Amino acid sequence: MARRPMAASADTGRLRARGRTADHAPVENALSRIRALHPGFPPGARRIADFVLEQPERIVRMSVTELSEATESSEGSVINFCQKLGLSGFQQLKLSLAQEIVQPVHFIHEDLEPEDDADTVCRKIFHSGIQVLRDTLTVLDPKALARSVEVFRSAKRIEIYGIGSSAPIAEDAHYRMLRIGLEAKVVIDSHIQAISASQTDPDVAVLTVSHSGSTHETVTSTKLAKQAGAKTVVITNYARSPIQAHADVVLFTMARETRFRTEAMTSRIAQLCVLDALIAALALADYDRATETLQRTFDILSIKRF
Numbered sequence: 001m002a003r004r005p006m007a008a009s010a011d012t013g014r015l016r017a018r019g020r021t022a023d024h025a026p027v028e029n030a031l032s033r034i035r036a037l038h039p040g041f042p043p044g045a046r047r048i049a050d051f052v053l054e055q056p057e058r059i060v061r062m063s064v065t066e067l068s069e070a071t072e073s074s075e076g077s078v079i080n081f082c083q084k085l086g087l088s089g090f091q092q093l094k095l096s097l098a099q100e101i102v103q104p105v106h107f108i109h110e111d112l113e114p115e116d117d118a119d120t121v122c123r124k125i126f127h128s129g130i131q132v133l134r135d136t137l138t139v140l141d142p143k144a145l146a147r148s149v150e151v152f153r154s155a156k157r158i159e160i161y162g163i164g165s166s167a168p169i170a171e172d173a174h175y176r177m178l179r180i181g182l183e184a185k186v187v188i189d190s191h192i193q194a195i196s197a198s199q200t201d202p203d204v205a206v207l208t209v210s211h212s213g214s215t216h217e218t219v220t221s222t223k224l225a226k227q228a229g230a231k232t233v234v235i236t237n238y239a240r241s242p243i244q245a246h247a248d249v250v251l252f253t254m255a256r257e258t259r260f261r262t263e264a265m266t267s268r269i270a271q272l273c274v275l276d277a278l279i280a281a282l283a284l285a286d287y288d289r290a291t292e293t294l295q296r297t298f299d300i301l302s303i304k305r306f
């Protein structure tokens with residue numbers, strides 16, 4: 001398998017370890033995975049990707065040899081391409097494409113049009129959100145989530161970073177962690193992020209939320225924290241990105257861009273769901289303490305209500 005420029009750790013060094021099923025069972029979003037990873041593919045893999053995206057129906061009837069000949073690639077390159085998608089091999093790609101052809105999801109990814117009425121807008125937006133969650137579930141690695149729990153439980157302090165559209169997600173993570181009794185702080189100013197990250201140490205764990213994984217400010221802050229010895233967990237979209245080189249653990253979402261909604265907008269619901277899963281897993285790992293703290297904070301907040 002071709003090397004990918006991610007983190008050197010076991011959590012981020014191999015994309016194939018995330019989202020890959022244990023057998024040949026089809027996945028629901030093979031074409032979406034190809035589109036998400038396409039910009040980072042080398043020329044050979046890009047030729048295969050283009051062929052698959054343009055003629056998925058034909059792929060279902062082809063052998064690995066036929067596809068390699070059609071794309072002027074080796075059979076090994078085709079297999080490597082499949083594994084980069086988190087699939088076990090060419091057979092699983094064919095099964096996945098066949099499922100998408102038989103049960104097309106294009107209506108879920110329909111873009112908004114200027115003439116759409118309110119009913120159509122609601123249907124398209126809600127269907128898009130549902131599909132983002134389904135796609136994210138297929139690429140979110142439960143083992144990576146479990147490692148994140150270990151990282152945060154072993155830390156004396158947690159710092160949370162987010163910029164722009166990721167800032168509200170970071171603030172929500174901060175609130176949720178406080179509610180279950182974790183020592184956490186959120187930093188959404190880029191200058192303060194850099195200063196704070198540089199002053200972390202091995203007793204600190206950092207959670208960075210960055211859809212693109214390419215925002216200079218959050219990449220820099222995560223890098224500084226990593227260099228200072230902190231453990232780093234990143235929530236980002238399923239694709240190659242610079243921030244993954246500085247992450248001990250990566251939690252993937254999967255979102256696509258449309259004319260009226262950027263990927264960062266559609267990814268928010270997925271980021272929140274990943275965060276929900278993380279907080280729930282953290283609470284269950286220390287159930288008695290978490291439930292006690294939740295009740296205590298609930299009682300405290302009750303004075304704010306009429």
